[in-house]
Amino acid sequence: MLDLTPKELSERSALRINPAKTCQPVGAMYAALGVHKCMPHSHGSQGCCSFHRMYLTRHFKEPAIAASSSFTEGASVFGGGANLKTSVKNIFDMYKPEIIAVHTTCLSETIGDDLNAFIQDIDIPEGKYVVHTNTPSYVGSHITGFANMISGFIKYLAKGAKVKNGKxxxxxxxxxxxxxxxxxxxxxxxxxxxxxxxxxxxxxxxxxxxxxxxxxxxxxxxxxxxxxxxxxxxxxxxxxxxxxxxxxxxxxxxxxxxxxxxxxxxxxxxxxxxxxxxxxxxxxxYQIEEERGQLVDIMLDGHPYFHNKTVAIYGDPDTVLGITALVLEMGMIPKYVVTGTPGESFNIKAKELFDKAGVTGCIAKAPGDLFELHQWIKNDPVDLLIGGTHGKHIARAEDIPLVRAGFPIIDRYVHSYMPIVGYKGAIRLVELILTALMDRQDRDCNEEDMEMVM
Amino acid sequence: MSSMEKVLDQYSSKVYKNRKQHILEKADEVQQIAADVRTVPGIMTNRGCCYAGCKGVVLSPIKDAAVITHGPIGCGFYTWGTRRHKAKGDENTKNFLEYCFSTDMQEADIVFGGEKKLRQAIKEVVEIFDPATVVICSTCPVGLIGDDIHAVAAEAEKLYGRKVMAYSCEGYKGVSQSGGHHIASNGLIKHVIGTGDRVPKKYAVNVLGEYNIGGDGWEISRILKRIGYDIICSLPGDGSYVEIKSAHVADLNLVQCHRSINYVAEMMKEQYGTAWLKVNFIGVKGTIESLRNMAKFFGDEDLIAKTEEIIADELAAIMDDMEYYKTKLKGKTAALFVGGSRSHHYQGLLKELDMETILAGYEFGHRDDYEGREVIPTIKQDGDSKSIESIKVEKIPDKYKVYLSEDRYAKLKEEIGLESYEGMIKEMENGAIIVDDMNHFETEEFLKLLKPDVFFSGIKDKYVAQKGGILSRQLHSYDYSGPYAGFSGAVNFARDVTMGIYTPAWGYVKAPWKTEPTLEGQVAGGER
CATH class of the missing domain: 3.40.50.1980 (Nitrogenase molybdenum iron protein domain)
Structure with missing residues (x-):
């Protein structure tokens, strides 16, 4: 497993190996699916749309609908305005959404398609909406695209009528x-x-x-x-x-x-x-206080099994920072925290968490990749991995337990129904971590040391 | 109104005009279908792109090649470990399938050009991994900004003393994945096949267009090796660059997926004289017929006898299981919508399980995959098909060899169908529906109208069908099961379909309070 990964680290300035991020449009598609009766629309060639639908479906095990402008070489030369116009008509005719949320791709961005102008030019049926956002794949990551699509909805739709709604x-x-x-x-x-x-x-x-x-x-x-x-x-x-x-x-x-x-x-x-x-x-x-109290209770009960254990966390920046904060609260050491999404604030925020907890020798990196994370682990291993599916090869290669959390998880079921946020989500994460570490102890200990009660 | 008309009738006139050419109801007369033409924008097609076909399908499975995606991160990421083309390395063969290499282009690379970054990425991949070969696949923006990946490859080839190949497979080329298969095939012909010098043994064959999804290729190789074939290379499933180099020394090319790899077979016939045979290792009858045709090609009595012995042996091992699953599946109906060959291949197996195919279609098939290769001369080229490079190859005299004498070739060409493929439609029953590039709307409507017991398709449709109460099994990925090829594969398939139909959860879809009253009524003023 990953046998070709050398222990020796080498400087890389061009080659990304085993990324911990993907591109903007899939994030935009996910955000658009969170709007009622919305059809996400990928303005580019068909492959993008298919890849993104596949990925979301694999993670959620649910249908992920989206349409595409189906660019051909001609559209790439002459612009995709006509394709978008045809798409919008066909989508409203056939799939009858209330709103179409268009996101761009590296293709339509590189040729400079002006979505504002295109959309102004389209006859949108009465009471229906078409919004858009720019999601060039060569900037940021799927996280950026997710945020951009939310901004797109806001820019097109949100109105301040000066009468506050109390919300x-x-x-x-x-x-x-x-x-x-x-x-x-x-x-x-x-x-x-x-x-x-x-x-x-x-x-x-x-x-x-x-x-x-x-x-x-x-x-x-x-x-x-x-x-x-x-x-x-x-x-x-x-x-x-x-x-x-x-x-x-x-x-x-x-x-x-x-x-x-x-x-x-x-x-x-x-x-x-x-x-x-x-x-x-x-x-x-009281119900919230009760949940919080249960969480603290559980953390006290289980601490002998996770205290001072080292962990590598990878995935999306806010998720990784959140899990880092939790494991620090548990008394674990987040030795490596990595996101593929670029942005120095990740490194700063991670460092703040390390400092606040008084842990030393922990590394945070944005943008990093899983190949480098694996090399770090080869040089100085950890007790646990936390992240999405793409770390499973490292887990197997180095025989380290893996707790799945974040995006994407394409090799397990049920996870997307269960929270990792809130006190209940933390209770769940603590259980997953405890079970992973304790199952490992049961597997690895000498037969005479097998504990009936733990 | 037939179900076909009911679906088409709901379209606007423009879409109707387009889509009616892509949908047929099988009848006695010779029928023509529109295929391999562009999809109407907005129509929610299942199709992918040229890059997906070239990098994702044909080149990724070549295990000892370090394939660098030149582009922003997404394309490389999505084709990383998601297609189940299994491969195993050994001490002489590195296996890169667990790795994703990308130049992860940033805005500055788009503005100022990405060649410099690509050059550096090749340097890094060579220094860290020392691969047998480096393959570069371009994504949409690369073609638009005009990076000359072929020049970079040529330069790197000299610099690092190994084959470095570039494939211009930008996603916007062509109308589907299909163009990418062609571009990949061209590259393999230009750069790889014919450069090796393996000495073939008796009965030397290549297995072309077998992707080893779920281990299918391994199951096929197991059977072929039992019979005594020398497999020169598997292209591409569990294939290696080093083996593919010697593909030209084989006596016969076996073509499993006609759509994606017929280009290689055709060009090799021209260059090296290698005959090709369309095989189908899906289904027991298909497997037996393929094995017998292969034996006939070589015409050796021992080989023919050995073939029969192995068939009998393999059959004996699965007969009871197949009989059992038939009792579970008899009379069930199926709809199939898969890439460019499987929708045909699986119909035979379904028939063996006493199941009926009521709808079938290809995502990116051409007319010849539906109607048979005889229609190729009548297929009109359009702007989209012309955007895919078609290369002209010539006979290479010093490597040209013909296994069959002219007489035997003429005889066998008819008998076992050398260099021919009958397509899907001819084998289908009258009244069955054939849909090319079936879109989401048609999928939903046909499923509602035809109510098949199983819908064989891909991940994007799977949960659409299942939410509607119809079992869906993925035939691209086999739902992470397999192998489905050969004899024991047929049993695996039957087991999985049976499991899907009979899983108890289907019985709980309706909550009891939907059918049984729970509130006991009381008439106002009345006594209970």
């Missing part, structure tokens, strides 16, 4: 439907009235009913996106992902925002709950 906007970050449900649960328990954008719960975790519905019940309603401009404030969860769209809404409609980490682990969830409490002016109800 808080929640931009949940690049997380699973299970996480969005957990964030909403906490907001509901706090008595907050909110608009979440995007909201893929009820879309990418829709139930089996026996009849296929192209547009399941979930997703942010268009009128709610419009109303976001009238909200009291916005919570940008996951600073590196959600701050930009929150800022775009502030610029457009003057809605102030509070930016905070993804609520992964105790402190970050506390921050979210406190922010909700400040917003609603409601006291934190």
């Amino acid at each position: 808080v906007n929640i931009i949940p970050g690049f997380v699973n439907p299970g996480d969005m449900r957990e964030m909403k649960k906490l907001a509901d328990l706090m008595g907050a009235s909110y608009i979440m954008l995007p909201d893929t719960s009820g879309v990418l975790d829709a139930p089996m009913t026996g009849s296929y519905d192209m547009y399941p019940k979930g997703g942010t309603k268009i009128e709610d996106i419009v109303s976001m401009g009238d909200s009291e404030m916005t919570f940008a969860l996951g600073q590196l992902t959600s701050e930009n769209p929150a800022n775009d809404l502030k610029r457009k409609c003057g809605v102030p925002f509070v930016s905070m980490p993804l609520p992964i682990g105790i402190a970050a969830t506390d921050e979210y709950v406190m922010a909700l409490s400040r917003f609603t002016k409601n006291e934190v109800p």
Whole structure:
């Protein structure tokens, strides 16, 4: 397994090996699926759209719909305006969405297609919408594309009518439907009235009913996106992902925002709950206190099995930072934390977490890749890996247990229904970590040392 | 109104005009279908792109090649480990299938050109991995900004003393993955095949267009080796650059996936005289017929006898299982929508399991895959097909060898169908529906109208069908199972379909409170 990876590190300036990121459009597609009755549309050649639909379907095990401008060589030379026009007509005719959310690709960006002009030129049926965002694949990552699509919805739709709606906007970050449900649960328990954008719960975790519905019940309603401009404030969860769209809404409609980490682990969830409490002016109800107390209880109970264990965490920036914070709260050492998404703030924020916890010798890298992470591990191993599917080869090669969390997880089921955010999500992560480490002890210990009670 | 008309009837006139040429109801007369033409934008096709066909399908499986995707990160990422073309390295053969190499182009590379970064990436891959060969595949922006990847490759080849190949397979070329298969084939013919010097043994064959999905290729090789064939190379499933170099020394090319690899077979026939035979190792009858045709080609009595012995032996091992699964699957109906060959290959196996194919179509097949190779001279070239390079090859006299005498060739050409392929339609039953490039709308509508028991398709459709209550099995990836080829593969397939149909969860779709009242009513004012 990964036998060709040498232990010796070498300087690389051009070759990306085993990336820990993918390109913008798939993030934009995911965000668009979180809007009710929305058809995501990929303005480029067919392959992009197919790749992205495949990837999302593999992660969620749910249909991921999207259309494509189906560029040919001609469109690449003369521009894709005609293709977009035909697409919009056909999509409204055949698939009857309320809204089409167009994102670009490296192809349409490189030839300089002007989506603003194209869309202005299209006859959009009464009461329907076409919005767009620019997602050149050669900038940022799928996280950037996710954020850009949210900004696209805001720029086209959000309106400030000066009559406040008493709500808080929640931009949940690049997380699973299970996480969005957990964030909403906490907001509901706090008595907050909110608009979440995007909201893929009820879309990418829709139930089996026996009849296929192209547009399941979930997703942010268009009128709610419009109303976001009238909200009291916005919570940008996951600073590196959600701050930009929150800022775009502030610029457009003057809605102030509070930016905070993804609520992964105790402190970050506390921050979210406190922010909700400040917003609603409601006291934190017992049910939330109970969950928090259960989490702390579990962390105390299980600590002998994870204390001072070293862990490598890879994946998307806000998710990795969140998990890093949690493992530090558990008394573990996040020896390597890596994201493929470029951006120095990741390194700074990771360092702040290390410093706050007083751990030394930990490395954070953005943008890094899994090949380099593997080389670090070969030189100085860790006890546990946390991240998506693409680390499974390292896990096997180095015989290190892997806890799957984040995106993409294309080799397991159920994960997208279950949260890693909130106290409940942290309880789940602690269980996954404990089970991984304790299963390992049961597997590796001498027969005479096998413990009946642990 | 037939189900075909019911579906078409819902289209706007423009789309109707286009799509009606792609849908047929099988009838007695000779029928023509539109295929390998561009998809109507916005129509939600399952098709991929030229890069997907070239890099993702044909070149990625070549295990000892370090394939660098020159472009932004996505394309390389999506084709990393997702296609189940299994391969195994050994001490002499490096296996790069667990690796994804990309130049991860950034904005500056798009603006100022990416050649410098590509040059450096090749240097790094050579220094770190010392691969047998380096392959460069370009993505959309590379063609647009005009990076000369062929010049970079030629320069690197000299510098590093090994084959460095470039493939201009930008996603916008052609109308589907199919153009990419052609471009990859051209490159293999130009740069690889004919450069090796392996000495063949008796009954030397190449297995072309077998991708070793779920280990299919290994199952086929196992059977061929039992009979006594010398497999020069498998192209590309579990194939290696080093082996493919010697492909020209084989006596016979076996073509499993006609669509993706017929180019190589045709060009090798021209250059090296290698005859090719369309085989189908999916299904018991298909496998037996393929093995018998191969034996006839070589015409050796021992080989023919050995072939029969192995067939009898393999059959004996699976007969009971096949009989059992038939009892579970008898009378079930199937719809198939897969790439460019499987929708045909699996119909025979389904028939052996007493199942009926009521709809079939290809994602990126050409007319010859539907109607048979005899229609090739009548296929009109258009702007899109012309954007895919078609190379002219000539006989290479010092490497040219013909296994069959002229007389035997003439006799066998008819008997076993050398260099021919009958296509899918001829074998289908009257009334069955044939759909080319079936889109999401048609998929939904046909599934509702025809209600097949199983829909064999890919990941993008799978959960659409299943949410609608119809079992869907992926025939691109076999739902991570397999092998499905050969004799024991047929049993694996039957087992998986049976499992899918009979899994108890289907029985719980309707909650009891949907059919049984739970609220006991009370008439106002009345006594209970």
